[in-house]
Amino acid sequence: MDREHHEMSRSRLEEIIEEHCRRGRWALIPLIQEIQEENGYIDPAVIPVIAEKLKIFPSAVQGVISFYAQLYTEPRGRNTIRLCRGTACHVRGGKTILKLIKERLDIEEGETTADLEYTLETVACLGVCALAPSMMINQQVFGRMNPKKVGQILKRKGEDHEPA
Ligand code: FES
Secondary structure, three states, rough: OOOOOOOOOOOHHHHHHHHOOOOOHHHHHHHHHHHHHHHOOOHHHHHHHHHHHOOOOOHHHEEEHHHHOOOOOOOOOEEEEEOOHHHHHHHHHHHHHHHHHHHHHHOOOOOEEOOOOOOEEEEEOOHHHHHHHOEOOOOEOOOOOOOHHHHHHHHHOOOOOOOO
16 A cells, blocks of 8 residues: 655644544544554654543553554555564575665664655564565565565565555
8 A cells, every 4th residue: 555644734633633532532543543544654743632632641642552553653664564584484594584675775673764665574474484485565475585586676666565
């Protein structure tokens, strides 16, 4: 999915909060999800605004955001790379692939490239151990990774990695 990254205007934020806040504190999760959906991430600056409107502590809002791994407080890349760090992938050179990706994109795990093209994550097992070492970019699986493939795949800058 290609996402737009832009700062949400204060008026749009208030509009979303108004839509949800009639449901009181139960509005919190759908409200946060909608903000992320529109903005790509939840700017920490909106946390006190939400808390005030819903009459809850900012720490409660922060708590929900921290609890759900799918909620982010930093901009995300248009494409998410999930490299497997499971045993099968590890023994077949997954660590080298990770190192190469980090070098190529100049980011660490959990980080996003400055151009917002990629976010790099590692996961315990992608469930395609026979294709080790493996990774996914968005929904597409890339198996039997090797250094050459890293170069080929990550060269296609600007392209979306949805399945054809
Ligand atoms: S260990 Fe990598 S896909 Fe299962």
